[in-house]
Each structure stands twice: as C-alpha cells, then as structure tokens.
Amino acid sequence: MGDREFEEYVADLCRRDGCTEVRRVGGANDLGADVMGRLPDGRKIVVQCKRYAKHRTVGSPDLRKFNGTARSEHGADVPLFVASCKFTKQARAFAARHDLVVVDVDLLGFWNSGTALTALLDLDIGRSGTNRRMAPG
Template sequence: MAARRWHRRLKKRTRRRLQGLAAVVAAAAVVWAVRNWSVVWPVLVSVLAAAVLGGAGWKLLRAHRNAVGEDRAWRAQEEARARELSMAEVDALSWQEFEAYVADLCRRDGCTKVEVSGKSGDLGADVVGYLADGRKLVVQCKKYAPHRSVSSQDMQKFVGTARPEHGADVALFVTTCRTFTKAALGLAVRQDIVALHRDLLGAWVKGAHLETLIPLNGHGGGARRRPAV
C-alpha cells in the first residue's frame, strides 16, 4: 500500500513538473514571437495561406470528382433511356415483324443473302444470311417480354440445330428480354452461341455494328470464307 501511495505521489509530481515546463516553454515562445514579430508574421501568414489554399483546392478537387461522377451517371442513364425509347418501338412489333426487323439489321451491317423463315418448324433458323467475310449466320429470334428470361431449354433447342442442321459459322440468339438464365448463358458460352439480350439488342438497334457484338457472349467462331456471291 505504501509503495502504491508513493508511486501515485511521484506521478503527480512528475505531471506538475511537465505542466510547469510546458507553460514556461509556451511563455518563452510567446515572448520570442512578440520580440521577433517581424520574422514570425510572414511565416505565420504563409502557413495560414497555404492551409486556406490547400483546403480550397481539396474542396474544388472533390467537387470536380463529384461533378464528373454525376455526369457519367447521367450519361449512362440517358443512353439507357435512349435504348429503351428505341426498344419501345421494337416491343410494339409482332414476332413476325421482329424477325423481319432483325433481318434488316443484318442487312444494314453488310450481311448478304439474308432470308427470313417467318414460319414455325424452321428448326431455330428464323433468319439466315452471310457475314461480309463469308461466314454463315443463323439467328434465333425470341420476342419475349422484358421481364422474362431465356431458359436453358430454349438454348438447348438452338444449340441442337444451329450447326448440325444449318451449318452455322455464327449462331446468334437474340431476344427482347433482359436476361438469359445462368444455365442458358453457360450453355451459350460453352457451345459458342452469341447470346444477345435486351441491352445488347438495344445497342444494335442504336447503331452498334453486328461484328462488334459477336465477341461479347460467345466469340462467334467459324473459319473466315470468301464472301458469298
């Protein structure tokens, strides 16, 4: 107990001495600053100015970054809205009109000998044609509501016919719905089927070239040939 009391007293004395020393140092600094004000005040002003400018610069930088981020978000929203405006017109098409519209997109991008089956029993070949480099293109068109998903069964049927039945070099599954199920997309990638969901279709509608869309989901494949005549 006595040892503890002695230790507490020692700590108090040490604390008082340190506080006294700090007060003496502060007083000495004030006296020195007053006597040497002509030297101190330019330094003090410079430090304060640097602090103010630094703070203002940081605020401006943060404001710029926020503005850039907001601008990018706004542009992305506008692009998405523009796609939806175009897709609203696509949504109004019948399934037969949708197949004809996809065929027109293929022709727009340089495909030749483009034909539309326009009937059931086409074994998944709704649109057939040839890319500019000669590869045979076979397209399955699914006119689904935006909230639906392309199922694995849909994809399996197309996989089973696109190449075995129609000799496709590029097999394109294009739909107006937003997603493919995980199983359907996995099958598309494994079997080299180009899976074009609503957003990619929207980009195609807005002017993206088919050749730039082919590598996005399944790389298309197929050896390049001489253009079909």
C-alpha cells in the same frame, strides 16, 4: 411488334451491318432458324429470335434446342440467338460453352443504336452479367 416483325427487324439490322443473302425463314417447322444470311466475311449466320416480354427470361432449354439444330441442320458458322429480354445465368453459361452468340434486350438496344453486329459477336458472354453494358468504343 409481332413475332414476324421482330424477325424482319433483326434481318434488317443484319443487312444494315453488311450481311448478305439475308432472309427471314421463321415459321412452323423452321428447326430453330428465323433468319439466315452471310456475315461480311462470308461466314453463314443462323439466327433464332425470341420476342418475349421484358420481364421474362430465355433459359437454357431454348438454347439447347437451338444448339441442336443451328450447326447440324442449318450449317451455321455463327449461331446467334436474339431475345427481347434477358438470358438466365445458366443459359449464358451454356451459350459460352457451346460457342453460341446471345444478344439480350440490352445488347439489342446497342445494336439498334448503331453498334455493328461484328462487335457483338466478339463479346465474352460467359463472364457477362444480366445487366452487362458495352464499353464505349
């Protein structure tokens, strides 16, 4: 799956979970927004997607860049960073401090398997480890 396909895949998961006005906007000069839309409750969601090999990690510099544009440039109520790998401990801590939602490869698997996006938004990522698992619901 290429980068564009990964972005479309994430957009499709958003649509499946009741998001509206979902569109893929990623590309050159996207200022950190790959997918935008509205959650079922009307809040604006802005998504940054990173399709990295599973052995790689997303560090805090990527999250700092996204944090700098998600709300100020794109008007996000809910900034969501989705990755096909893990986030570093520092990245998760930064995300928790700045109210960014992060979905790593494990949570992406749950999302793909039917867990609703709204359930992922409520996780306490500041206390989670790199191998976190969702409790059966």
